[in-house]
Amino acid sequence: MFFPDTENSVKLGREVTEDIYHFEENPMLDCNQFIINDKSTGELALFDSGNGLSLKSLFEGMNNLGLDYRKITKVFLTHEHVDHVLGLYPLIKTLKSNPPELYAYGETAKILREGIESKIFPGNLGISPKMFGLEIIPLDVKILNIHETINIGSEFTFNIYYTPGHSQGSICYYESNKKILIPGDLVFTGGSFGRYDFPGGSLDALIESIKFVNNLDVKYLLPGHMGISDNGNPQIDYSYKMVQSIKSFF
Numbered sequence: 001m002f003f004p005d006t007e008n009s010v011k012l013g014r015e016v017t018e019d020i021y022h023f024e025e026n027p028m029l030d031c032n033q034f035i036i037n038d039k040s041t042g043e044l045a046l047f048d049s050g051n052g053l054s055l056k057s058l059f060e061g062m063n064n065l066g067l068d069y070r071k072i073t074k075v076f077l078t079h080e081h082v083d084h085v086l087g088l089y090p091l092i093k094t095l096k097s098n099p100p101e102l103y104a105y106g107e108t109a110k111i112l113r114e115g116i117e118s119k120i121f122p123g124n125l126g127i128s129p130k131m132f133g134l135e136i137i138p139l140d141v142k143i144l145n146i147h148e149t150i151n152i153g154s155e156f157t158f159n160i161y162y163t164p165g166h167s168q169g170s171i172c173y174y175e176s177n178k179k180i181l182i183p184g185d186l187v188f189t190g191g192s193f194g195r196y197d198f199p200g201g202s203l204d205a206l207i208e209s210i211k212f213v214n215n216l217d218v219k220y221l222l223p224g225h226m227g228i229s230d231n232g233n234p235q236i237d238y239s240y241k242m243v244q245s246i247k248s249f250f
């Protein structure tokens with residue numbers, strides 16, 4: 001196993017703004033995770049599941065903030081890649097007496113429902129589920145629609161936007177009142193943006209998708225990797241300029 005020992009580590013977590021928490025990605029092939037606490041019911045909604053190896057460290061990080069992982073009742077996925085979805089398999093095993101509902105859009109939902117390993121492990125990353133001690137099995141995933149909104153408690157209402165370019169199944173979750181964008185691997189802080197060279201990726205689509213979210217009013221930018229920001233629009237704009245400059249090379 002070439003992955004670092006994440007079994008005994010703790011995912012560093014902090015409250016971003018009221019009732020939404022960020023848990024930092026572990027070093028290797030993991031992702032940032034976000035949790036919304038519905039105070040009225042005590043239920044928790046998780047955005048992206050990490051790589052599975054990091055699940056215990058997420059639970060530890062949650063525990064440090066007084067959040068009980070057994071209260072996770074919903075998991076929302078941004079896209080189909082290994083570092084975002086693999087944690088689903090151990091999570092549903094762990095919570096088997098009261099498994100959370102899983103939600104995804106389009107290709108992501110299809111890939112998870114059918115258990116298409118080659119699309120969860122894109123390109124030639126040289127890794128397999130065995131390295132994570134897992135087997136890809138079909139999952140009972142509910143399908144999100146683009147025009148529906150997701151309510152988490154009475155405080156959070158997310159729109160879903162289809163934003164391809166990094167992968168075929170990539171979506172963004174946007175909360176307009178609180179100005180929160182959860183863009184998966186579309187756009188990162190510091191002028192970075194998602195890879196477009198995996199199967200199903202497209203530079204043109206990535207540019208269009210970043211342009212689209214650049215027109216949203218975003219304070220909290222909560223991407224799948226690297227840091228988060230409470231200065232969202234200037235960050236997205238920076239990435240938009242950077243991705244356009246890449247395009248001008250071709």
Ligand SMILES: [Zn+2]
Nearest residue numbers: 079081166185
């Ligand atoms: Zn990805």
